[in-house]
Amino acid sequence: MNILWIITATLHFISISFMGLCFVRLFSYVRRYRLKENRHTLLFGFVTVEHFVTMYIGTVILFTAVSVILLQYLSTR
Amino acid sequence: MTWLMDDITDNTNRHFRGQMADEEVMAFSRKHWIAIMPEVIPFVLFISFIVLTLLLINKFSLPSLNEPFFQMLVVVAMTGACWLIHRFFLRMFKYYFNVVIITNHRIVEIKKTLFIRDTKESLDMRKVQGVDFRQEGLMKNLLKVGELEIAMGNSEVKTLSQIPNPDFHFRLINRLKNEMFMRQQRPLGLNENGVAAGGGFSGGRAASAMEDGGVGVGIGIESFPEEKISG
Numbered sequence: 623m624n625i626l627w628i629i630t631a632t633l634h635f636i637s638i639s640f641m642g643l644c645f646v647r648l649f650s651y652v653r654r655y656r657l658k659e660n661r662h663t664l665l666f667g668f669v670t671v672e673h674f675v676t677m678y679i680g681t682v683i684l685f686t687a688v689s690v691i692l693l694q695y696l697s698t699r
Numbered sequence: 700m701t702w703l704m705d706d707i708t709d710n711t712n713r714h715f716r717g718q719m720a721d722e723e724v725m726a727f728s729r730k731h732w733i734a735i736m737p738e739v740i741p742f743v744l745f746i747s748f749i750v751l752t753l754l755l756i757n758k759f760s761l762p763s764l765n766e767p768f769f770q771m772l773v774v775v776a777m778t779g780a781c782w783l784i785h786r787f788f789l790r791m792f793k794y795y796f797n798v799v800i801i802t803n804h805r806i807v808e809i810k811k812t813l814f815i816r817d818t819k820e821s822l823d824m825r826k827v828q829g830v831d832f833r834q835e836g837l838m839k840n841l842l843k844v845g846e847l848e849i850a851m852g853n854s855e856v857k858t859l860s861q862i863p864n865p866d867f868h869f870r871l872i873n874r875l876k877n878e879m880f881m882r883q884q885r886p887l888g889l890n891e892n893g894v895a896a897g898g899g900f901s902g903g904r905a906a907s908a909m910e911d912g913g914v915g916v917g918i919g920i921e922s923f924p925e926e927k928i929s930g
Contacts, residue, residue, distance in 0.1 A: 626764070644789070651811070657715065657727050657800070665794070674792065
């Protein structure tokens, strides 16, 4: 059981660290390319890269929380 | 003199890395949203599957977590889900990175990913021989998505695929190409109205061309600095 928790913790640590690294690279790109967006250039006319950044953070945090709760549920069953 | 200096704006690296001082961004475009549907649809299905599984988890008769096989299955499932989530968002960022920038001097195609790829291709507007746009099929016409084929001087054809509103980009490139051609054809020392500037041939642009070691007579002297875009 302990090994499972260690693997899970390692997986989530790598996952969150990777997300942080992605943001470092992403914001260095955003600083270099200052193109003026409009409804013709954005995805579906309104979805910006910041929306995807928010979704990315939300999804990774939700995934971490859900997997920990799921493991807790499975181990106490 | 100050008012004259204010008119000359330095656009170096203003909108993108490698932009030249006298270069203006006329338009830029990403691929049509249809290009990311092969990524979005499976991801939505995957998320729906996970949500449904979690909601119905009580209905399944799962083995004990003490069993090594089930432990391994849980680890594989978690790792797979983690990989799919990160892969999806990296693809979405790639969609935002890949742009085609049309300036008054050139067409710049940037293909970039967060970690692996960083490619930039610049097509000189003076070397553009012709532009074709293709929008064939019902779906492409309904969604206004198509391909632009740009013929270069050395019989090379550059294809920009899945461009939204290709008709607009087709007309824009043609207009810029014609403007570039007209600027090259304009006799030296004459302004846009064909009036001699700075005392005819001895003054203005002809004089500066002579000073720079140019021919000074004829056409097509005007040039802009060739610059490679650095990453």
